[in-house]
Amino acid sequence: MHLTPEDFSAIALSMKIAVTATALSLPFGFATAWVMVFKRFRGKVLLEVLVNLPLTLPPVVIGYFLLLMLGRNGWIGQALSSVGIELVFTWKAAVLASATVGFPLLVRSIRLGMESIDHQLLQASRSLGAPWYDTLATVILPLSFRGMVAGSSLMFARSLGEFGATIIVAGNIPGLTQTIPLAIYDYASSPTGTAMALSLCIVSIALSVSVLFLHEVIGKKLEHGGKA
Amino acid sequence: MKLCIDIEKRLGDFSLKLNTEISGERVGIFGASGSGKSTLVHLIAGLIKPDAGEIYLDETCLFSSRKKIDLSPEKRRISIVFQQATLFPHLGVKSNLLYGYKRCRPAERRIRPEAIIEVLNLGHLIGRGVNKLSGGEKQRVALGRAVLANPRLLVMDEPLSALDDSLRYQIIPYLRSVSTEFGIPCLFISHSLTEMQLMTERVLVVRDGRLAGISTPDELARTGMATNPRGYLNLLRLDGATQKDGLFHYPWGEGHLIISEGRAGEESLFELSSRDIILFKQHPEAISARNLLECRVAELFDSDGRKGVVLESGGKTLVAEIVRSAAEELGIAPGTMLFAAVKASAFRRLS
Structure with missing residues (x-):
């Protein structure tokens, strides 16, 4: 197995993007899941469709929409540009792409965790003097922890593999925005790149297995902790 | 409140x-x-x-x-x-x-x-x-x-x-x-x-x-006595049992209640259905039921065609249930003295 300095840079960037996208999405994912599980309001179905849309849309479509919004002529892009922030073709755009594509997976896992919480625990908490935000922090949050861990690992793994949206909105610039899948794509397009592509594939598999393994271990620990 | x-x-x-x-x-x-x-x-x-x-x-x-x-x-x-x-x-x-x-x-x-x-x-x-x-x-x-x-x-x-x-x-x-x-x-x-x-x-x-x-x-x-499948349930908190011949003798009213499933040394709660009490106008000569209590009728009440008879002994009460015709035959009225027979096994210990 042979890895070039560019490959190491792609691995580091992939990790950085996946960690940032997951960390940034977690509070929003928790809030969205909470709203979907515990709140009743008109337009809830619309919210569900919007949250789950990235699961069914081709990532390239998502990337293209992000590009339209974040580009110089896009309404978000213009606003950011006026305060000196450029996102398109930077690693931050790759974070946004990964966050958008992985968000439904995160919300879905947290939601499953929240749905398994006995509603009477929340009623008990409220009747024992806790305002809604206290119940959220002291009952819902700790009891959703397993769902959050599961969702974060899924989202992290999905971010590591993100390709379509990233290449459109962040490009494929070695050392700047080139992640593992984009580097593999480059090697696969070159007649002499098979060995290099395979090396990165092995790294990719190792990373995914590690994430899933960690996910299982933490899940088991939390399960045993819950039974203490 | x-x-x-x-x-x-x-x-x-x-x-x-x-x-x-x-x-x-x-x-x-x-x-x-x-x-x-x-x-x-x-x-x-x-x-x-x-x-x-x-x-x-x-x-x-x-x-x-x-x-x-x-x-x-x-x-x-x-x-x-x-x-x-x-x-x-x-x-x-x-x-x-x-x-x-x-x-x-x-x-x-x-x-x-x-x-x-x-x-x-x-x-x-x-x-x-x-x-x-x-x-x-x-x-x-x-x-x-x-x-x-x-x-x-x-x-x-x-x-x-x-x-x-x-x-x-x-x-x-x-x-x-x-x-x-x-x-x-x-x-x-x-x-x-x-x-x-x-x-x-x-x-x-x-x-x-x-x-x-x-x-x-x-x-x-x-x-609900007449419609409840188990009649009126008398709840008795009893203490101070003594054990004799495998049965528990609890002081109650002017006498004792003899119960099969008692517990010596601590207070117990018993349940007795109004339908497990048989009333006699006169003292029966011999009877297999271990409890024969001489009681005064304190009160009578109606429940869907049945008569509830509140029996009193030494300040304690029990409710027995009989049909209306039995009440007429026995000539039961407040103040009447009766004998109530209860099997020792009719008491159910709740705690």
């Missing part, structure tokens, strides 16, 4: 419409499953919102659609003990117990954790995780947690129905003691008449989401 309710609530096909006022320190809400008892509890505690109406607890308005008042559950200070213990699974026994206490304003903290731990005998459970407790222990912790929130009203929503019979009657003294020792008004919800008799002094009867009446648990038991 005085509770004034005038509310309407529709939930799918079911509608609850109540307009009543009830006061007392230990009030019961009695009704069959699906009659609206739990909905009523949720409305009082603020866990669901009435469609219209008003709820007052003493002088405090908890809800009024007219005045646009809807106090949030945490501001109502009404603690609930649910059917399942609903202990927070991620917290230990101590943190569960103190959950409401920590959220209670210091000025309102009348009841100290040490006192409740002693009364509910929770000392040895404090360091444990809640998933390592038995059903009865869990319910005691849930009760302690509810009381430590120092509520103005303690609601017990069928707290015993998830427990088996032996545990159920072990918990009842704890339920009674928290209400009496700490002076917390208590609203007890159940479909069990026996539990109502043991726990409450006034009962609000709910049927199909409507008020069916307000009475005392004893009146309720008398009214």
